[in-house]
Amino acid sequence: MDRKKVLHWIKANYRILTAVFSVVFIISTYMIMRFAVTHDRTAWSHLMYIPIITAGSLLGPWGGIVMGIMAGIVAGPLMPISNDPWVPQFWGDWVFRMLMMIFAGLISGGFGVLYQRSRNQIDDLSIKNMDSGLLNISALEKMALEKGKIYTLASVIIANYDSICEVSGYHVYYAYLKDVEKRLKSRYPDLAMIQASHHHLWILKPSSDFLVEIQVFLDIFHQASQMDEQHLFVDYSMGFFLRKHVQETKIANYFIQPDMAAKEARNKNLTHMIYSDFDTNRQFEYELLADFQTSLYDGSIYLVYQPKIDFKTKKPSGLEALIRWDHPTKKLIRPDQFIGAVEKTNMIHEMTQQVFRWSLAFQKKLNEKGVFLPISINVSTRNLYDEAFFSKMMAILKEYDIKPKYVELELTETVLMDNPEMSKKALELFANEGFRIAIDDFGKGYSSLAYLAQFPINIIKIDRIFTRQILINPTTQHIVKATIDLAKQLGYEVLIEGIEDKETSDLLERLGCQSAQGYYYMRPKKEDEILTYLLQYK
Ligand code: C2E
Ligand code: MG
Numbered sequence: 284m285d286r287k288k289v290l291h292w293i294k295a296n297y298r299i300l301t302a303v304f305s306v307v308f309i310i311s312t313y314m315i316m317r318f319a320v321t322h323d324r325t326a327w328s329h330l331m332y333i334p335i336i337t338a339g340s341l342l343g344p345w346g347g348i349v350m351g352i353m354a355g356i357v358a359g360p361l362m363p364i365s366n367d368p369w370v371p372q373f374w375g376d377w378v379f380r381m382l383m384m385i386f387a388g389l390i391s392g393g394f395g396v397l398y399q400r401s402r403n404q405i406d407d408l409s410i411k412n413m414d415s416g417l418l419n420i421s422a423l424e425k426m427a428l429e430k431g432k433i434y435t436l437a438s439v440i441i442a443n444y445d446s447i448c449e450v451s452g453y454h455v456y457y458a459y460l461k462d463v464e465k466r467l468k469s470r471y472p473d474l475a476m477i478q479a480s481h482h483h484l485w486i487l488k489p490s491s492d493f494l495v496e497i498q499v500f501l502d503i504f505h506q507a508s509q510m511d512e513q514h515l516f517v518d519y520s521m522g523f524f525l526r527k528h529v530q531e532t533k534i535a536n537y538f539i540q541p542d543m544a545a546k547e548a549r550n551k552n553l554t555h556m557i558y559s560d561f562d563t564n565r566q567f568e569y570e571l572l573a574d575f576q577t578s579l580y581d582g583s584i585y586l587v588y589q590p591k592i593d594f595k596t597k598k599p600s601g602l603e604a605l606i607r608w609d610h611p612t613k614k615l616i617r618p619d620q621f622i623g624a625v626e627k628t629n630m631i632h633e634m635t636q637q638v639f640r641w642s643l644a645f646q647k648k649l650n651e652k653g654v655f656l657p658i659s660i661n662v663s664t665r666n667l668y669d670e671a672f673f674s675k676m677m678a679i680l681k682e683y684d685i686k687p688k689y690v691e692l693e694l695t696e697t698v699l700m701d702n703p704e705m706s707k708k709a710l711e712l713f714a715n716e717g718f719r720i721a722i723d724d725f726g727k728g729y730s731s732l733a734y735l736a737q738f739p740i741n742i743i744k745i746d747r748i749f750t751r752q753i754l755i756n757p758t759t760q761h762i763v764k765a766t767i768d769l770a771k772q773l774g775y776e777v778l779i780e781g782i783e784d785k786e787t788s789d790l791l792e793r794l795g796c797q798s799a800q801g802y803y804y805m806r807p808k809k810e811d812e813i814l815t816y817l818l819q820y821k
């Protein structure tokens with residue numbers, strides 16, 4: 284048996300061991316007093332205090348009292364002891380001795396309890412987070428994992444914990460976490476939930492069915508956010524990983540993979556990811572592309588619209604169509620997450636045509652209500668390089684019987700820089716028909732307005748990276764001002780993207796921008812909401 288096991292066994296059985304030790308000690312003392320021939324046998328009775336104090340300290344006051352009584356009796360009525368052998372003791376002597384012994388047992392028991400209590404408190408503080416009461420990383424390190432056993436590991440990042448605390452208070456946030464823990468433990472009593480930092484949790488459970496456990500964890504986090512009437516919006520991402528416990532290592536290191544998976548899920552705007560799933564992004568893109576074709580026609584891919592605001596009239600002067608994908612299992616996926624992948628395939632042509640159809644159908648709806656505003660769609664590089672692009676778009680336009688001046692095509696400057704000849708030819712075809720052409724995200728690339736002058740362009744959309752810094756950075760202000768002035772001299776309209784507050788809006792109006800787009804005016808919305816909004820301005 285190794286040393287650790289022996290210590291563990293002693294710890295587990297210390298009460299019974301203490302009792303046995305004390306009784307054996309008392310009996311041995313009796314033997315010494317009774318049979319050892321010494322000058323004064325009563326002197327030996329003081330040995331009795333050793334088992335009494337030991338029992339009191341380790342078993343508590345009652346242990347001390349019981350041992351005190353036992354020792355008192357053994358050294359009292361059972362002990363015909365005196366300087367003259369076999370002469371019974373005077374009863375008052377042994378009763379007094381017994382009372383002293385009981386008192387010693389009681390006092391040591393009391394101190395034993397106090398000591399144990401403060402030890403428990405210190406132990407508790409060292410393994411728990413003081414604010415939430417949830418286990419901390421030291422508790423995790425103290426856990427005895429079973430060698431060879433497979434564990435389900437989960438890492439949970441709560442991205443909006445700041446705003447939960449600001450809006451609802453810390454107590455609500457911690458109540459949510461405690462509730463999650465309670466639900467998890469009532470479902471899986473052998474599970475441990477660790478709070479690694481304010482917004483970061485780890486869960487560890489001996490694995491039985493990995494996929495079921497993932498589902499249960501997800502369900503519980505969701506259910507707990509529905510507590511009371513006060514539905515909490517908790518923006519969490521989880522990463523999962525299965526791992527065998529092989530040797531004594533830092534258990535916290537086991538969470539590297541689930542942490543990575545959780546971060547990846549967060550980046551991809553998903554509720555969860557399994558570590559093995561994402562050794563490369565390819566897996567994710569592959570899955571997306573497999574679903575893309577169906578989603579394009581079953582309603583899970585659709586358009587939202589964001590108004591462009593004219594600074595002079597303070598009214599909407601157009602709309603931008605932006606694509607959305609409500610993926611059945613991967614939550615809402617942002618365009619930047621899938622357009623790149625789609626652009627690598629021929630599906631990008633079908634996507635742009637479908638976007639065009641939807642925007643024209645919406646335009647028709649608006650026209651029927653008496654609203655006439657250009658709607659812009661985003662066009663990919665690969666679309667423009669497709670020889671048949673123009674004719675396909677024209678065919679669609681004819682189907683809907685909409686005038687080209689109500690269509691704006693947004694292209695990024697990189698499209699025009701990569702293949703200027705081909706882009707120029709394609710854009711001229713559209714411009715001659717009366718389409719409006721916009722340069723999207725201007726300033727993000729390295730083209731100059733002088734270079735762009737060779738293309739038939741109506742409007743320059745200044746990228747939102749400038750908007751973000753303009754209030755604090757005077758250099759940005761100068762660049763934007765110069766860009767606006769030059770663009771206007773070249774005959775372009777200037778729109779600024781990404782306005783999120785009034786100060787920026789006012790400043791850009793002063794700098795000479797003609798229109799703007801941004802969350803400050805309106806976030807991209809679905810058709811119905813946009814229609815209601817536009818009808819106010821009719
Ligand atoms: P974009 O064309 O520059 O579109 C503007 C993006 O900025 C949109 O993001 C919009 O939601 C966001 N935005 C608008 N106002 C604000 C604001 O005040 N603050 C911030 N932070 N963002 C704001 P979204 O919809 O995620 O689209 C991202 C990009 O994906 C678009 O950038 C566009 O390049 C591309 N995209 C979107 N829909 C389509 C499409 O149908 N076809 C193609 N080829 N690309 C698309
Ligand atoms: Mg755009």
Ligand code: MG
Nearest residue numbers: 723724744780
């Ligand atoms: Mg843009």
